[in-house]
Amino acid sequence: MKRLLVLLFYMHRFHKPILWTALACVAVFCFCFIVFFRGSDSKAVAVQPTIEMVAVAASTPSLPTTQRIPILVYHNIRTFLPHESVADKVYTVEPDVFRTQMQYLKDNGYTPVPMRAVSDLFEKGTALPEKPVVITLDDGWESQYTNALPVLKEFGFPATAYIYTVVIGHRRFLAWDQVREMQTQGIEIGGHTKTHAYLTRITDPAIFVDEIVESKRVTEEKIGTPITAFAYPFGLYSDAVVAAVKDAGYRTARTIRPGIVQTADALFTLHASLIQNDMKLFVAALERE
Numbered sequence: 355m356k357r358l359l360v361l362l363f364y365m366h367r368f369h370k371p372i373l374w375t376a377l378a379c380v381a382v383f384c385f386c387f388i389v390f391f392r393g394s395d396s397k398a399v400a401v402q403p404t405i406e407m408v409a410v411a412a413s414t415p416s417l418p419t420t421q422r423i424p425i426l427v428y429h430n431i432r433t434f435l436p437h438e439s440v441a442d443k444v445y446t447v448e449p450d451v452f453r454t455q456m457q458y459l460k461d462n463g464y465t466p467v468p469m470r471a472v473s474d475l476f477e478k479g480t481a482l483p484e485k486p487v488v489i490t491l492d493d494g495w496e497s498q499y500t501n502a503l504p505v506l507k508e509f510g511f512p513a514t515a516y517i518y519t520v521v522i523g524h525r526r527f528l529a530w531d532q533v534r535e536m537q538t539q540g541i542e543i544g545g546h547t548k549t550h551a552y553l554t555r556i557t558d559p560a561i562f563v564d565e566i567v568e569s570k571r572v573t574e575e576k577i578g579t580p581i582t583a584f585a586y587p588f589g590l591y592s593d594a595v596v597a598a599v600k601d602a603g604y605r606t607a608r609t610i611r612p613g614i615v616q617t618a619d620a621l622f623t624l625h626a627s628l629i630q631n632d633m634k635l636f637v638a639a640l641e642r643e
């Protein structure tokens with residue numbers, strides 16, 4: 355240090371220009387050094403995840419691919435008629451049994467959700483409640499209004515009713531006023547074609563459009579809101595039928611293939627269980643694989 359001071363003294367005394375040039379070089383070097391390393395530091399900070407970035411990543415969950423969601427299929431909710439055939443009884447649940455089944459759902463922690471909640475789950479990641487189940491009512495029978503709706507209201511359960519348009523307003527079927535009232539009471543309305551057609555047998559594209567697209571338009575016009583849930587009449591579908599239902603703007607389509615595990619890549623072939631007037635079969639439909 356002492357030698358350095360001596361050197362600076364002599365430099366100052368005899369070689370002033372050289373001294374000032376050297377000091378200027380040192381100053382420029384220090385300035386460049388500081389600028390370079392401060393720049394590197396700010397770059398390093400930029401690529402490090404901030405607290406905010408970590409929080410955003412945590413709140414954007416990846417979409418689910420599979421979930422257990424039993425879908426229950428009801429038709430008529432009424433007392434059996436005298437001399438009713440066994441085949442007819444398959445599509446009928448008596449009102450007291452229907453009530454017992456709803457009570458079973460409540461007592462066992464199931465939470466009914468409308469079908470649109472299923473598409474919201476797989477498309478948007480909107481979580482479903484614990485033990486979700488979808489109650490569906492097919493074909494627009496008037497007994498669904500007179501016998502099922504009061505029970506569903508009592509339990510506070512939503513449901514999805516699939517109607518085919520040509521029968522609405524006819525004897526033993528719902529009227530459009532009843533369809534609208536069901537909707538205001540928490541029942542989602544879904545499409546089920548115009549005439550309950552065998553869709554896989556249709557070869558005329560115009561009939562295809564009439565059954566799937568036009569029936570959707572008519573229903574939406576009558577109830578005043580878009581419909582997004584579809585059910586295949588007789589549970590029948592093919593690749594062409596699935597494509598037509600997707601093109602019409604539906605977001606889900608329900609089959610009657612038994613099963614309760616629904617997957618994101620099968621929103622147009624959802625599994626479901628036909629519900630009969632039998633508690634053992636009902637419980638089995640909730641618990642099957």
Ligand SMILES: [Zn+2]
Pocket residue numbers: 492493546550586587588
């Ligand atoms: Zn049907």
